[in-house]
Amino acid sequence: MPCHSTETASHFATLTPVKPGFGIRELLGNSEEENPATFNVFKVDKGPLLSHDKVPFHIFGTVTEGELVLEEFGKEETVHVKAGDIFHVVQGTPLRWSSPEGCKGTCIELRPLGDRAYLNDIY
Template sequence: MPCHIVKAEPLYHGLKPAKHGFCVHELLGHAEKENPATFGIWSIDAGNPITYNKLPYHGFVAVTEGELLVEDLDEKTEPVTMHAGDLLHVTVGTSLRWHTPTKCKGVYVHLKALGDSVFVDNLE
């Protein structure tokens, strides 16, 4: 069984914004029909919040640096502040908004096929 290692830290420096200073880059994954999964890195600069309406799959996020304010738009809750080491699980169909007061970065797992652009295509 092969093992794949990617040195992620240097890749943060070359990230291109997908929307409003939010950068995301897929690193590893597969497109198996029954259990698709994608692992990647992200960063966000201070500025406009990012919104995603009705995430079509489960997502898992870890903050590795800085702080991220996350708001569940379906529950109409106050934003929750995530810090380095905090984890987030977003269930299928959830709408959310996120931003940072400074700069923040982290990693994610999306239960979607590697190369499927649905996440980036639907950022607001």
């Protein structure tokens, strides 16, 4: 069948951090060359900033619990994404993110399913 569904609650409970304070897991996606997309669940713990010098793809997401703080390097403006809000990170953005209380959410990354090399560039 060309439609797929999966529950997410158990995936949040078993997220393994890929970096201290940050866990993400792919659930659905495709690796089409023209239109790659990957749906993820993520969790950010209360704690220090996480950074990526240049996000390699567009990210569209929503926070389901807590609050996520997004900040572009070199800019004084921060974006506070609260439970129920949606966000978009533009490809190429030098990004920092954190959470004052911890948060959970979902996101679609415009990258092929299984391509997780970008995680090595998070610090």
